[in-house]
Each structure stands twice: as C-alpha cells, then as structure tokens.
Amino acid sequence: MQLARFLLIPLAMLGTSPALAAMVAKPITWTLGGTQFTSMLVYDNATRARRPGLVMVPNWTGVNDIAIAKAKRIAGHDYVILLTDMYGEKIRPRNTAEAQAAVKPLYADRGLMRARIRKAFEELRAQAAQAPIDSTRLAAIGFCFGGAAVLDLARSGADAKAVISFHGDLSTDNPALAKNIKARVLAINGADDTSTMPGVPKFTEEMRQDPADWQFVEIGHAAHCFTETEATAKTGNCRYDAKAAAQSYRMMRNWLRESFGEAEQR
Numbered sequence: 001m002q003l004a005r006f007l008l009i010p011l012a013m014l015g016t017s018p019a020l021a022a023m024v025a026k027p028i029t030w031t032l033g034g035t036q037f038t039s040m041l042v043y044d045n046a047t048r049a050r051r052p053g054l055v056m057v058p059n060w061t062g063v064n065d066i067a068i069a070k071a072k073r074i075a076g077h078d079y080v081i082l083l084t085d086m087y088g089e090k091i092r093p094r095n096t097a098e099a100q101a102a103v104k105p106l107y108a109d110r111g112l113m114r115a116r117i118r119k120a121f122e123e124l125r126a127q128a129a130q131a132p133i134d135s136t137r138l139a140a141i142g143f144c145f146g147g148a149a150v151l152d153l154a155r156s157g158a159d160a161k162a163v164i165s166f167h168g169d170l171s172t173d174n175p176a177l178a179k180n181i182k183a184r185v186l187a188i189n190g191a192d193d194t195s196t197m198p199g200v201p202k203f204t205e206e207m208r209q210d211p212a213d214w215q216f217v218e219i220g221h222a223a224h225c226f227t228e229t230e231a232t233a234k235t236g237n238c239r240y241d242a243k244a245a246a247q248s249y250r251m252m253r254n255w256l257r258e259s260f261g262e263a264e265q266r
Contacts, residue, residue, distance in 0.1 A: 022046035023072045028082065028127065029089070032119045033112075038089040039063060039120065041127055042071040043080040052137035052260060053080045053124050055153070055160075057117065057146030059228060060099040062087055066230055074141075074249075080133045084120040086113070086149060103145050110152060110173040117153040121160065137161060137260045139183070141252065142168055143227060147187070154183045162186070162259035164252050166227050170196055170203035178209040185214040186255045188248045190222030194237050217251060219244045 025040045040063060043051075056074070058067035063085050071083040086106065093099035106113040121140065128135040139162040142150035147168015154163040155172060157180035165187040172178075185207065189196050200216065207214045222244035225231040231240040 023075070025068050025072065025083075028123060030119065030123050032116060035088040037085040037087075037116075037120075039085045039123070040068055040071065040083040041080065041131060042068065042075050042083055043131060044075065044077045045132075047077060048132055050132045050134040051077075051079055052139060052256065053082065053128070053131075053133035053135070054138075055084055055117070055120050055124050055140040055150065056081045057084045057086060057120075057140070057142035057149040059144035059146060059225070060103045061093050062091070062099075062102065064092065070227075070229075078253075080127070080131050082120060082124040082127065084117070084146075084149075086116055086120075086146075106145075107148075107169075113149060114152045114156045117149045118156050118158060121153060121158050139163065139256055139259065142166070144168060144225065151185070151187070154181045154185050156180065157182060159183075162256055164188070164255060166248055166252075167193060167196060167222075167224050170199040172206060175202070175206040176209070178206045179211065181210045181212050181214075184212050184255065184259045185210065186217070186251065187215070188217045188219065188251060190224060190226050190241070190244060191218045191220045192222060192237075193224040195224050215255075217248075219247060 022044045024045050025042045028039045028041050030037055056071055063083055071081045075081045087102045091102050093102050125135055127133055139160050140150040140153050141164045143166045147165030150163045151165050155177035160183040163183040163185050167189055204216055222241045223237050223239045225238040226241040226244040229240050231238045233239055
C-alpha cells in the first residue's frame with residue numbers, strides 16, 4: 001500500500017490525470033553538424049486540442065525511460081513536450097561517469113550547446129504541422145544540466161515565451177548574452193544545493209541586463225535534484241524532495257500561464 005501511494009505522488013503533484021493510456025512518445029530525429037539526434041515527442045493524443053509546446057531537456061543522463069515517464073507526467077493533457085536529445089543518438093549515459101563525459105563537451109563549448117538547443121526549439125515549432133501544438137505558445141523547461149541548456153536557449157535570443165530551469169547550472173560563458181533574452185526566465189534552485197548556489201550572485205548580476213521579466217527562486221531546505229524521483233539518497237547533495245518538487249511545478253505552471261497570457265491558477 002505504501003509503495004502504491006508513493007508511485008502516485010508525482011502524478012498528483014503535477015495536477016495531471018493518473019490515466020496515461022492516451023499518452024504517446026514518438027521518436028523525432030534531426031541532424032546538426034553531422035550528428036544525428038533522436039528526441040521524443042510526448043503528448044496526450046486523446047484530444048486534438050492545440051496546446052503549448054515545450055522543449056524539455058532532462059538531467060545529464062539524457063533521454064531514457066525515466067525522462068520519458070517524467071515528460072509524460074508533466075505533459076498530461078496540458079502540453080506537447082519535445083524531450084530533447086542534446087548528445088546525439090549514439091550517446092545514452094548509463095552511469096555517472098558516462099553522464100559526466102557526455103556533458104563535458106557542451107560545457108566546454110557553450111556555443112555548441114546553444115546551437116543544439118536552438119535546433120531543438122526549431123524542431124518543436126516544426127512539429128506543429130503534425131502534432132497538436134499551438135505555435136504561438138512555445139517555451140522550454142530543463143532539469144540540472146537541462147536547466148543550463150534552456151537558460152542558454154534564452155541567452156541565444158530565441159523567441160520562446162518562457163524558459164524555466166529546475167535546479168540547473170546557472171553559469172554562462174558570456175554574461176553579455178543576457179541582453180538578447182526575449183523569454184520570461186524563471187530559475188528555481190534549492191537553498192542547500194552546494195553545486196549551483198555558489199553561482200547565484202553572478203547569475204543575478206547577469207540577469208539584471210535581461211530586458212524581459214525574470215525571477216530567481218530559492219527553495220528552503222531543498223538540495224540538488226529535488227524533482228528527480230530516482231534520487232532516493234537520504235544524504236548528499238542530490239536528493240528528491242516531494243514538497244519542493246510540488247512547489248516548483250506549481251510555479252512552473254503559473255509562470256507558463258502568465259507568459260502565454262492566460263489567467264493564473266492557485
């Protein structure tokens with residue numbers, strides 16, 4: 001009984017229906033710089049109603065079954081999500097060492113990271129011809145490494161309505177790029193996150209150049225990985241926190257509604 005209740009937590013906190021029978025995850029491929037990428041388009045096909053499209057970049061383990069399940073929970077009947085492959089289809093990290101190796105080239109070359117996430121955003125827009133995406137309501141969300149990627153999407157000047165980073169790396173190779181931002185930026189980090197919080201002063205100074213709306217939220221007592229249900233450790237910096245996750249998802253949904261010109265829900 002306790003296990004069953006635990007499995008329902010992510011669905012309840014996201015405010016989506018537990019009936020996911022209509023959810024689909026379709027592979028979407030593209031090529032950039034000679035590398036082929038395979039991402040997943042995730043949405044509820046029980047309705048043809050057009051809805052906002054979100055680029056979603058998972059944590060550094062990339063596109064895998066856990067990330068697909070998370071994308072389904074977030075998408076529900078509200079969004080179409082492009083779960084984005086940032087590494088290339090031949091790179092699927094199986095452990096921490098492989099994940100560290102996968103992200104290293106992108107952190108070393110932020111121009112490459114920006115090019116790849118911009119391409120993903122273009123592919124999301126292109127999918128409006130086949131999927132129920134409202135191309136006037138496009139945004140991006142990212143987790144851990146994915147948070148860094150979507151912040152770089154904003155810095156690239158992409159015309160996303162909103163960008164939301166969860167426990168993401170806040171660093172940049174060029175603070176002046178903040179002047180290019182068009183999206184409303186929301187960054188949500190845990191107050192006890194020893195890996196990202198040291199970067200907050202530089203991030204907030206950078207974002208003061210941002211002509212769009214932006215907000216940095218610090219969740220008390222939360223560490224890194226607070227939305228990652230698989231981060232089951234009780235100690236250390238990478239820990240799932242159901243309360244912090246629920247708070248951050250509510251903030252995400254309200255930020256998206258505001259960005260899309262919709263009424264806020266509490």
